[in-house]
Amino acid sequence: MPFTYNRTVRLLDTDAAGVVYFANLLAICHEAYEESLRSSDINLKEFFTNPSVAFPIVHANVDFFRPIFCGDNLLIRLMPQSLSGDRFEVIYEVIVTEVIVAKAMTRHVCIDSMSRSKREFPEQIKEWLEVNRRDAESAERRKARETF
Numbered sequence: 059m060p061f062t063y064n065r066t067v068r069l070l071d072t073d074a075a076g077v078v079y080f081a082n083l084l085a086i087c088h089e090a091y092e093e094s095l096r097s098s099d100i101n102l103k104e105f106f107t108n109p110s111v112a113f114p115i116v117h118a119n120v121d122f123f124r125p126i127f128c129g130d131n132l133l134i135r136l137m138p139q140s141l142s143g144d145r146f147e148v149i150y151e152v153i154v155t156e157v158i159v160a161k162a163m164t165r166h167v168c169i170d171s172m173s174r175s176k177r178e179f180p181e182q183i184k185e186w187l188e189v190n191r192r193d194a195e196s197a198e199r200r201k202a203r204e205t206f
Contacts, residue, residue: 061097061190063090063134067126078126084118087150087162090134098186109171111180117165124159126152140187144168144176 065086073079078086096102126132135151145167152160170177179187 061090061094061136063093063136065089065132065134067128067130067132069128072128076127080120080122083120083122083126083152083160084162084164086132087120087134087136087148087152087164090136090150091138091148091164094136094138094190095186098182098189100182100186105182111177112169112171113166113183114169115164116167118163120160120162122160124157126154126159130154136190138187138190140179140184140191141165143178146179146183146187 067078067086071078071082071086092102095105131154133153135153136148137151138146138148140146145165147163147165150162150164151158152162168177168179168183169175
């Protein structure tokens with residue numbers, strides 16, 4: 059089963075029209091990413107303040123299929139996948155009452171913090187990617203069986 063994160067939309071997440079501001083949805087997705095790391099026993103303080111390695115986002119996008127309002131209860135399904143030995147992306151499905159209302163993606167590259175050059179993933183990220191890959195594949199197989 060892909061990792062899921064629950065979040066209620068707050069007033070501060072919305073714009074003057076009363077809907078979630080696009081950049082705030084990416085911030086909410088990043089919360090889900092952090093929680094996924096934490097649930098895999100990755101120490102977030104060490105992960106984000108580790109002086110030897112960093113994972114900057116090099117590309118992001120979000121597609122909205124319907125407005126998201128203050129008070130909506132979000133279920134965010136997070137599906138990370140390795141793209142190479144130094145890049146991964148995370149796909150986010152944002153769901154309200156069983157309807158996908160938005161999809162987002164963040165692409166990350168692993169770099170050495172001092173030289174700012176690309177480097178291979180540390181072992182904990184390899185493990186996180188592998189666990190999430192297996193979980194996503196298992197969910198896809200389950201869905202395929204349900205359609206027959």
